[in-house]
Amino acid sequence: xxxxxxxxxxxxxxxxxxxxxxxxxxxxxxxxxxxxxxxxxxxxxxxxxxxxxxxxxxxxxxxxxxxxxxxxxxxxxxxxxxxxxxxxxxxxxxxxxxxxxxxxxxxxxxxxxxxxxxxxxxxxxxxxxxxxxxxxxxxxxxxxxxxxxxxxxxxxxxxxxxxxxxxxxxxxxxxxxxxxxxxxxxxxxxxxxxxxxxxxxxxxxxxxxxxxxxxxxxxxxxxxxxxxxxxxxxxxxxxxxxxxxxxxxxxxxxxxxxxxxxxxxxxxxxxxxxxxxxxxxxxxxxxxxxxxxxxxxxxxxxxxxxxxxxxxxxxxxxxxxxxxxxxxxxxxxxxxxxxxxxxxxxxxxxxxxxxxxxxxxxxxxxxxxxxxxxxxxxxxxxxxxxxxxxxxxxxxxxxxxxxxxxxxxxxxxxxxxxxxxxxxxxxxxxxxxxxxxxxxxxxxxxxxxxxxxxxxxxxxxxxxxxxxxxxxxxxxxxxxxxxxxxxxxxxxxxxxxxxxxxxxxxxxxxxxxxxxxxxxxxxxxxxxxxxxxxxxxxxxxxxxxxxxxxxxxxxxxxxxxxxxxxxxxxxxxxxxxxxxxxxxxxxxxxxxxxxxxxxx
Amino acid sequence: xxxxxxxxxxxxxxxxxxxxxxxxxxxxxxxxxxxxxxxxxxxxxxxxxxxxxxxxxxxxxxxxxxxxxxxxxxxxxxxxxxxxxxxxxxxxxxxxxxxxxxxxxxxxxxxxxxxxxxxxxxxxxxxxxxxxxxxxxxxxxxxxxxxxxxxxxxxxxxxxxxxxxxxxxxxxxxxxxxxxxxxxxxxxx
Numbered sequence: 001x002x003x004x005x006x007x008x009x010x011x012x013x014x015x016x017x018x019x020x021x022x023x024x025x026x027x028x029x030x031x032x033x034x035x036x037x038x039x040x041x042x043x044x045x046x047x048x049x050x051x052x053x054x055x056x057x058x059x060x061x062x063x064x065x066x067x068x069x070x071x072x073x074x075x076x077x078x079x080x081x082x083x084x085x086x087x088x089x090x091x092x093x094x095x096x097x098x099x100x101x102x103x104x105x106x107x108x109x110x111x112x113x114x115x116x117x118x119x120x121x122x123x124x125x126x127x128x129x130x131x132x133x134x135x136x137x138x139x140x141x142x143x144x145x146x147x148x149x150x151x152x153x154x155x156x157x158x159x160x161x162x163x164x165x166x167x168x169x170x171x172x173x174x175x176x177x178x179x180x181x182x183x184x185x186x187x188x189x190x191x192x193x194x195x196x197x198x199x200x201x202x203x204x205x206x207x208x209x210x211x212x213x214x215x216x217x218x219x220x221x222x223x224x225x226x227x228x229x230x231x232x233x234x235x236x237x238x239x240x241x242x243x244x245x246x247x248x249x250x251x252x253x254x255x256x257x258x259x260x261x262x263x264x265x266x267x268x269x270x271x272x273x274x275x276x277x278x279x280x281x282x283x284x285x286x287x288x289x290x291x292x293x294x295x296x297x298x299x300x301x302x303x304x305x306x307x308x309x310x311x312x313x314x315x316x317x318x319x320x321x322x323x324x325x326x327x328x329x330x331x332x333x334x335x336x337x338x339x340x341x342x343x344x345x346x347x348x349x350x351x352x353x354x355x356x357x358x359x360x361x362x363x364x365x366x367x368x369x370x371x372x373x374x375x376x377x378x379x380x381x382x383x384x385x386x387x388x389x390x391x392x393x394x395x396x397x398x399x400x401x402x403x404x405x406x407x408x409x410x411x412x413x414x415x416x417x418x419x420x421x422x423x424x425x426x427x428x429x430x431x432x433x434x435x436x437x438x439x440x441x442x443x444x445x446x447x448x449x450x451x452x453x454x455x456x457x458x459x460x461x462x463x464x465x466x467x468x469x470x471x472x473x474x475x476x477x478x479x480x481x482x483x484x485x486x487x488x489x490x491x492x493x494x495x496x497x498x499x500x501x502x503x504x505x506x507x508x509x510x511x512x513x514x515x516x517x518x519x520x521x522x523x524x525x526x527x528x529x530x531x532x533x534x535x536x537x538x539x540x541x542x543x544x545x546x547x548x549x550x551x552x553x554x555x556x557x558x559x560x561x562x563x564x565x566x567x568x569x570x571x572x573x574x575x576x577x578x579x580x581x582x583x584x585x586x587x588x589x590x591x592x593x594x595x596x597x598x599x600x
Numbered sequence: 601x602x603x604x605x606x607x608x609x610x611x612x613x614x615x616x617x618x619x620x621x622x623x624x625x626x627x628x629x630x631x632x633x634x635x636x637x638x639x640x641x642x643x644x645x646x647x648x649x650x651x652x653x654x655x656x657x658x659x660x661x662x663x664x665x666x667x668x669x670x671x672x673x674x675x676x677x678x679x680x681x682x683x684x685x686x687x688x689x690x691x692x693x694x695x696x697x698x699x700x701x702x703x704x705x706x707x708x709x710x711x712x713x714x715x716x717x718x719x720x721x722x723x724x725x726x727x728x729x730x731x732x733x734x735x736x737x738x739x740x741x742x743x744x745x746x747x748x749x750x751x752x753x754x755x756x757x758x759x760x761x762x763x764x765x766x767x768x769x770x771x772x773x774x775x776x777x778x779x780x781x782x783x784x785x786x787x788x789x
Binding site for chain 2: 041044045046047048049050051068069070071072073075078284295310312313314316318319320321322324326
């Protein structure tokens with residue numbers, strides 16, 4: 001480990017977007033140099049290493065001998081036997097059982113053991129496995145190696161690194177992200193929420209004019225629709241000593257819905273049309289249709305005003321001509337499938353449709369059952385206690401910042417604006433303005449690099465602290481009834497909005513047995529913003545997270561003794577939440593760690 | 601070479617001045633004998649050329665980038681498949697449908713690996729004046745080429761220049777001649 005002396009600052013600030021489908025790294029050298037993306041070498045085909053601006057977040061485990069020896073070698077990893085990036089995604093599309101994808105979503109999925117070697121999910125015995133944390137570490141390790149190859153004199157451990165996470169990541173997912181980064185050789189990178197990173201990028205792009213574009217009482221809605229996930233955040237503009245300040249006031253849930261769903265929806269439309277004409281597609285052709293549908297989507301939703309887009313699927317064999325399957329996707333198809341399907345015009349009171357629970361629920365990723373992003377948005381803005389002005393039933397955004405590939409489409413932007421305008425004007429509000437001028441693919445990485453620089457040399461910062469409030473479960477002191485598990489109360493240990501570096505203490509005293517494993521149930525909420533430390537709430541309203549546990553080592557001869565402790569919650573400098581039991585009247589301190597074995 | 605005996609040398613010494621004086625060709629041969637580099641050691645002119653040719657052939661030109669371009673065009677746009685087809689038996693509509701796939705993929709590949717720019721920024725059809733000393737490798741004049749520059753004409757084609765090549769590097773042991781491996785789809789066991 002390398003030590004950095006405080007008066008000798010790091011040469012670079014680095015921002016890393018660890019995305020569900022793509023990763024990116026941007027960096028800048030001080031003090032005023034522009035933020036640049038790093039070209040990332042990766043296997044693009046067996047035997048070929050090419051540079052790309054993005055590293056697809058995919059890991060492929062080949063079968064023994066599937067590719068020639070050495071053909072997956074990277075300049076920094078000559079013995080590589082598996083592939084990360086572009087080729088992994090390509091190859092994995094045809095062999096999904098050997099492909100690790102959406103590792104980041106697994107990282108935040110409390111239903112599984114996130115340190116367990118469970119990916120690729122439900123793949124055959126013989127396929128090598130890795131844990132969600134290891135997969136994330138592989139992507140980060142690849143970025144680190146790419147960086148250090150391009151900058152051999154500037155190891156990442158000596159630079160200021162900011163790593164982004166979805167705003168919806170709870171304390172456990174953040175802790176695991178940090179663990180993955182440490183595993184990849186990063187020295188405690190600072191965590192930043194993705195929508196905030198997008199906002200920082202916008203602030204950097206409009207450093208001279210943002211104060212004219214935003215005013216006190218503005219509320220910016222960040223709509224981030226990526227390949228696999230959708231994230232919402234609200235950032236309020238306030239005033240402090242006459243200057244504008246920004247505060248992140250709400251974050252949405254992690255919604256596993258994005259551009260990939262839209263490509264698939266279009267591909268199914270094409271497939272149904274072809275089947276009606278008597279053409280049945282095999283798996284390979286279906287993948288080709290999905291590729292073609294993505295390209296058609298970009299054309300039809302783009303600025304060009306094209307009304308229809310021909311789709312050709314050639315045969316797989318070397319005889320290219322003659323067996324081509326032909327059809328057309330029209331503007332009307334895209335409007336019906338994508339715009340109406342994913343962004344229907346709904347009322348502000350609409351909520352995502354929840355299906356009746358089936359008897360068995362698959363353990364896989366918790367995909368939403370309602371694909372309508374506008375209904376998820378209505379639910380986010382209309383959360384209980386969210387409305388910020390008298391006479392309103394939901395938060396009225398006054399500005400929108402778009403991020404993520406899908407939002408590059410003017411048609412989709414226009415629809416989202418139209419729906420929100422409809423909602424707010426029904427309550428007397430005015431149409432929100434769109435904050436333009438960010439790069440949908442690289443904004444998060446660039447914003448993160450910019451934030452690292454702001455941390456070092458000052459500048460506008462977004463306040464907000466922790467996004468969720470956290471609770472521990474305390475068993476009620478009441479008579480035990482056979483067959484009824486003891487009921488618990490959730491006690492708030494860390495209210496939302498705690499800033500980095502702050503620590504608070506829960507006044508209640510607990511007795512813990514020395515020499516025994518102690519475990520607390522642990523809960524989070526992104527909607528209960530007013531609970532103060534010590535507040536007692538019903539766990540029904542909360543999301544249960546991984547339990548907290550610790551082993552209090554007993555000094556010689558003191559086994560079984562009871563020690564009185566108080567719970568302390570601290571938000572670390574890097575943005576993770578740390579809970580400890582601190583001895584009452586003594587200095588002993590035991591850190592509680594998350595038990596992420598899942599299944600609970 | 602055996603050294604000559606004294607008698608022979610004496611006879612030669614008497615004879616040579618006369619032959620040098622009256623036989624120009626012989627004089628030239630003697631002159632080269634007297635040159636700083638001994639003639640017998642220097643390789644004859646013709647074999648020397650052969651050696652140089654052999655060197656050029658023996659060191660193979662690196663054909664990997666050329667094969668890579670073919671591989672990429674095939675992978676992204678089925679370019680080789682397209683060229684290898686016999687066009688005569690297909691209708692224009694069939695060819696057109698396949699050409700879309702070839703065009704989309706090849707265009708993507710070229711954009712990915714090459715940065716292309718027009719040599720001349722003027723619109724095609726625009727009047728162009730080429731000053732004296734213009735770069736003939738960048739501009740080719742055709743038609744009524746008479747007199748001295750400056751030349752006046754119209755831009756028929758703006759030309760293409762590759763500004764940057766970003767071909768992937770290859771790993772050791774990679775056989776670039778396989779521009780597309782055979783594909784075998786394994787069924788369910």
